Amino acid sequence: MTSGPSGPSEQKGQPGLVSAALSGLCPRCGAKTLFAAPAGLADECAKCGLDFLALERGGRFVGILTMLLALVLILAALGVDEWLRPPLWASFLFWGPVTVASVIGALRFYKTMWVYHQYEEGQQP
Numbered sequence: 001m002t003s004g005p006s007g008p009s010e011q012k013g014q015p016g017l018v019s020a021a022l023s024g025l026c027p028r029c030g031a032k033t034l035f036a037a038p039a040g041l042a043d044e045c046a047k048c049g050l051d052f053l054a055l056e057r058g059g060r061f062v063g064i065l066t067m068l069l070a071l072v073l074i075l076a077a078l079g080v081d082e083w084l085r086p087p088l089w090a091s092f093l094f095w096g097p098v099t100v101a102s103v104i105g106a107l108r109f110y111k112t113m114w115v116y117h118q119y120e121e122g123q124q125p
């Protein structure tokens with residue numbers, strides 16, 4: 001993570017979605033205020049007061065996305081199991097963190113995408 005003296009709010013235009021998702025940047029002011037928890041949006045921007053909760057409303061595919069991702073990971077885990085036949089403890093040691101990290105990452109990316117999309121919609125007259 002880079003944390004220079006001049007934040008992303010200095011930049012012109014919108015930051016990339018990936019970096020926005022990684023650092024949780026507010027779509028309006030670019031402050032790192034979008035996430036209050038690893039995969040949980042803050043209620044509003046602590047800096048400019050943009051209402052994230054209102055923007056998030058309607059993001060109801062999050063549950064489906066999480067389930068799909070979990071399914072893919074379980075299938076992948078079964079595939080690796082068939083292939084390498086690792087000891088059970090190794091499977092848990094590997095797939096536990098991988099699953100948690102993937103779900104959190106996907107949720108972050110999805111929510112950021114959704115909030116940015118909603119924000120841009122709201123900007124149009």
Ligand SMILES: [Zn+2]
Nearest residue numbers: 026029045048
């Ligand atoms: Zn803001």
